[in-house]
Amino acid sequence: MSDAPATVTHPAFAHQFDNLGQQRDVAVFGMWVFLVTEIMFFGGLFAGYTVYRSMYPHAFAIASQYMNVTVGALNTGVLICSSLTMVLAVQAAQLGRNRVVIWFLLATIAFGLVFLGVKAYEYHEKWVEQVVPGFNFHIHLPEARQIELLMVFYFVMTGMHALHMVIGVGLLSYLIWRASKDEFGPDYFNPVDNIGLYWHFVDIVWIFLFPMLYLIGAHLPRMIHE
Amino acid sequence: MTAHEKHAPENPAAARRSYVYVWLALLALTFATTTVGKIDLGPFNVYVALTIAVIKALLVMLFFMHVNHSRGITRVYVVAGFFWLGIMLVMTLTDYLTRRWPSPSSGW
Amino acid sequence: MSTTTLPPPDLIVRPNYLNVSHGLKSWLLTKDHKRIAILYLLSITFFFFIGGFFAFLIRLELLTPAGDLVSDDNYNRLFSMHGIIMVFLFLIPSVPAVLGNFVLPIMIGARDLAFPRVNLLSWYIYVLAGLFTLFVVFAGGVDTGWTFYVPYSSLYANGWVVATAVGVFIAGFSSILTGLNFIVTVHKMRAPGLTWGRLPLFIWSNYATAIIQVLGTPVLAITLTLLAVERIAHVGIFDPKVGGDPVLFQHMFWFYSHPAVYIMILPGMGVISEIVTCFSRKRIFGYSFVAAASLAIAVFGFLVWGHHMFVTGQSIYAGMVFSLLSFLVAIPSAIKVFNWTATMYRGSISYETPMLYAFGFIGLFTIGGLTGLFLATLGLDVHLHDTYFIIAHFHYIMVGGMLMAYLGGIHFWWPKMTGRMYPEGWARFAALLVFVGFNLTFGPQFILGYLGMPRRYHAYPPEFQVLNVLSTAGASILAVGYLIPMIYLIWSLKYGRIAAPNPWGAVGLEWQTSSPPPTENFETTPIVTEETYHYSNEAKDFV
Amino acid sequence: MLKNLPLFPVEGSTGAHEVDALYFYLIAVSAVFTIAIFICVMVFAIKYRRRSPYEVPKPIEGSWFLETLWSVIPMLIGISMFVWGAKVYFDHAVPPRNALEIFVVGKQWMWKLQHPEGNREINELHIPIGQPVKLTMTTEDVIHSFFIPEFRVKRDVVPGRYNNIWFQAMRPGTYHIFCSQYCGTQHSAMIGHVYAMTPDDYQNWLAGGGDQSMAKRGEALFQQLGCSSCHNLDGQGRCPNLRGVFGNTVLLRGGGQVIANEAYVRESILFPEAKVVAGFEPIMPTFQGLVNEEGLLQLIAYIKTLSTRAANPSVPLTSPPRGRTTTPAGVPVR
Secondary structure, three states: OOOOHHHHOOOOOOOOOOOHHHHHHHHHHHHHHHHHHHHHHHHHHHHHHHHHHHHOHHHHHHHHOOOOHHHHHHHHHHHHHHHHHHHHHHHHHHOOOHHHHHHHHHHHHHHHHHHHHHHHHHHHHHHHOOEEOOOEEOOOOOOHHHHHHHHHHHHHHHHHHHHHHHHHHHHHHHHHHHHHOOOOEOOEOHHHHHHHHHHHHHHHHHHHHHHHHHOOOOOOOOOOOO | OOOOOOOOOOOHHHHHHHHHHHHHHHHHHHHHHHHHHOOOOOOHHHHHHHHHHHHHHHHHHHHHOOHHHOOHHHHHHHHHHHHHHHHHHHHHHHHHHHOOOOOOOOOO | OOHHHOOOHHHOOOOOOOOOOOOHHHHHOOOOHHHHHHHHHHHHHHHHHHHHHHHHHHHHHOOOOOOOOOOHHHHHHHHHHHHHHHHHHHHHHHHHHHHHHHHHHHHOOOOOOOOHHHHHHHHHHHHHHHHHHHHHHHHOOOOOOOOOOOOHHHHHOOOOHHHHHHHHHHHHHHHHHHHHHHHHHHHHOOOOOOOHHHOOHHHHHHHHHHHHHHHHHHHHHHHHHHHHHHHHHOOOOOOHHHOOOHHHHHHHHHHHHHHHHHHHHHHHHHHHHHHHHHHHOOOOOOHHHHHHHHHHHHHHHHHOHHHHOOOOOOOHHHHHHHHHHHHHHHHHHHHHHHHHHHHHOOOOEOOOHHHHHHHHHHHHHHHHHHHHHHHHOHHHHHHHOOEHHHHHHHHHHHHHHHHHHHHHHHHHHHHHHHOEOOOHHHHHHHHHHHHHHHHHHHHHHHHHHHHOOEOOOOOOOHHHHHHHHHHHHHHHHHHHHHHHHHHHHHHHHHHOOEOOOOOOOOOOHHHOOOOOOOOOOOOOOOOOOOOOOOOOOOOOOOO | OOOOOOOOOOOOEOOHHHHHHHHHHHHHHHHHHHHHHHHHHHHHHHHOEOOOOOOOOOOOOOOHHHHHHHHHHHHHHHHHHHHHHHHHHHHOOOOOOOOEEEEEEEEOOEEEEEOOOOOEEEOEEEEEOOOOEEEEEEEOOOOEEEEEHHHOEEEEEOOOOOEEEEEOEOOOEEEEEEEOOOOOOOHHHOOEEEEEEOHHHHHHHHHHHOOOOHHHHHHHHHHHOOHHHOOOOOOOOOOOOOOOOOOOEEEEOOOOEEEOOHHHHHHHHHOOOOOOEOOOOOOOOOOEOOEOHHHHHHHHHHHHHHHHHOOOOOOOOEOOOOOOOOOOOOOOOO
16 A cells, blocks of 8 residues: 555545556556547547448539638648647646646647637638538539538537537646646646647547548539639 | 656657657648649549548657557557447448449349 | 453444445545445436336236327337436446446455546436436437437437437446446556456456447447437438438447447356356356457457348348358357356355356346347348347347346345345345246247237237237236345345355455455455465365 | 237248248257256256355366367357358349339338339238239338238338338238338337238239329329420430430449439439439439329339330430340239
């Protein structure tokens, strides 16, 4: 029970572990198992998307032309930048530089908010173009039905992704609060590390969503009328 | 077996440098996939886009998420996650891709 | 004080997880896996009796061919709520969340699960899901069946489909968190010397279950999300009118829900492995095969979901692949049955209640498993699909298998959990009632199924009546068989004999600590030096 | 007594026997294993019961030989079941060429059936014995499942597509029709009867009810919906000539080809833009909401007759027939 008396005094140490090393090991592994469930969660959407795309390749290509590739690419870049600041925040936490952690986390949140703002702008664009299934969908192409199907997947997939981003921003704010109490150091930075893993995972989801939704029809001649 | 999950390289400055390199690579790949996506390669557009996405995801996982330094069991679970995703896709497609196959004319 | 005034030794109350603190708050905010297990025990028992009550009403309605007891709409709600409650709020959490939560950390010599707060969170999430479901029950129910097939559920059903889907979605997260906790705990928290080759089989099967929970449940979550989106926003996702495919929903639903069947049976198999070895006082026959079979079931269980769709218009070639794989997944289950039987060979067998349940399990699971082969056979499934044959088959697995194992496990670990013995005579009697009642309830349904009586029928042609009456009679016996343990187990809390630390003479770490165990399970972290199920003459103090 | 307690369904169709044989094979295997396990458990439980509270039996590790044996034997038996089951399934996957085609539309909560000759029934199906009958089925709303236990046939009826079953009744009699896929409030009332009759009786029955054949109705619908104004049957207009189309390969705009079967015709009426014939513009409006499932089946029956009367292979929009010819619908072969 007291194999490692030195670490037991740490305020974040939990009684079921032998030492802080085991605690950190467990935390990271637990996070990865959680991320595996997230893979399968988004995986269900990917499977549905794949089936319908194999059924209606042409209509999906047309539908993807409603996406703004430039803005999408820009947003991908924003998210990649946020991943960089995130990983730097993790490193700073490990080194115990809590002030630096706060700054990097603020930067990460800022990038995240930029991403969400751009996403909101894109949603607004879709509303103006009247391609929001269920609420405002009025297009008169022959393939309208299947385009609607892809737009449903677009909104569910990016919506789920955005929801994860919002949760992520909340978690990052919580980290800032803990960093402001100077809690992180070489012995204990598990929360920063784990929420970092989560943030990177959300980034990876977007890395796949971008080509799947935006780039299908980018190479084809313009098929929709503005 | 050490108690600590091995983490980023010991030298923080070197680690920072590698993060920046990965970041630059990711930005370059994003630019590449967007540019190539606008060129008509026929069916290869899909493959190129997905290949680049896989490379980007691998970079993020290996370096930002430290899978290159993590324990075997963590890697097993990461691989399992994608493997099960593959099961779902492949087994579902066994139905959709063979629905149009001709029916056996009579018996076997 | 003179020594004569001391109470007799077995009445000295040692500090344990039950008496260490008192009051509602100490329970609702506990992070002790043992207390959380008790919380789960109370809540799933509550839902078991609600689901069982619905089942009993179903059987009463089917006593006569005409639909006369309840209206057709109400009948549809009854079987839907019965299925949803029993699957998501009873069977899936039953063994893992109650017995697993209680004994898994003790069995591996840990002080607690890896994430005690997550464990408590999973119970609260479960309660939230239960509240949603109760709301649905009182608000008028849902009539989609537990399978939620589109387009009925998304466009035509007029019950509380979305509320139910939200409830199931939430229950899924509770299940995921339990699984996650188990995986991490088994990997990282084992006592020194407890190698994978020495893990008790209960741990192996719960570990395999956890893998399915973690990998499968999220897919159900996203499937139900899509269903809810389709229903709320009136957009087509699976609706053929906009080019969607209702069969895709079935693929996604069964990708989770077939493996979920293994979530429901694998932990039960683990319980049986513990009971059979203990009451045969013998090492399990073919340890590594039984352990590997659990993992094989977890993996191959994900490859066979298409056998629920042989008559839906799924491609016949896909049907063939799924059929063949279904036969392969039957092999590990068969291996387990053979090994349990072989374990009894030249054992020293005693007939305490847990062992009676284990006998029942082996027999009924064998029948349930073999009738599964009928449904995996393409040419035969065409006739049997969606008939009472299916109902009988999966109740043989779920009730004859899992519920028997659960009851066996409850009796087996009851002394450990409460520090009291249950009354053996009553318990044996109840076990016998359950066995007889069960077979009378579900045996006739195999015949009904081959005769062609479809499932989910509120009224049926008169020639099926005799068999239905038999089934309802069996259900009455079964109901009594379930009520008796409720009574004597509660009775035993106060009047039961005080339990020794190891009343069965079992090996396994959970029997080496006191009954009930202290909060941190052991005085000192145990060190494991021998194989599991190591029964030998020396060092065992049999009662 | 047994009248009140049936234990086994009548074998009403030619295919039933094969399914039953398979069933008995599985029962035999199951019985052997179940009895073996039960006997072992009982014998061991009695023979090796605990005689003294202190006895400890000799440990047995296990046996590779036994494990292999009881893995391989069940696997071989399982594979034999798979092979046999798949054979039965495949044999029944494709209806014989000369099958009499009857059309089924499921609807909450009734079965609507149409015979090519024009007879329409609800929850009843009259068929001749000794003649393969093919059902082409779809639904107006949710998924149903058409189940005749005495014939051992069942198939889900899925919205948006045509699923088939076929059977050949052996002797006159009345059999059950059940809906076996849960479909809502009156699911258990969505039942009916099959009346299998001698061919002569069947002819008499047909003569008694039908007013107009399905194809005739379809033709009327074809005029009424204005299809004929564009799909000119005498030449080539802005729309493809439909003569000789059914059952043949159609080349598609933008590449690809498709065999013009029931599903294709249905799709072309409801979702005209999905697969446009090569050489034509996607100008056809959708007829979704204007024609119900029964009307669609009538239109299909009519379009089928256009291919059987005078197929014109020179019409450029189709490639030459590929050997496979369709059964003349509406003209059952007897």
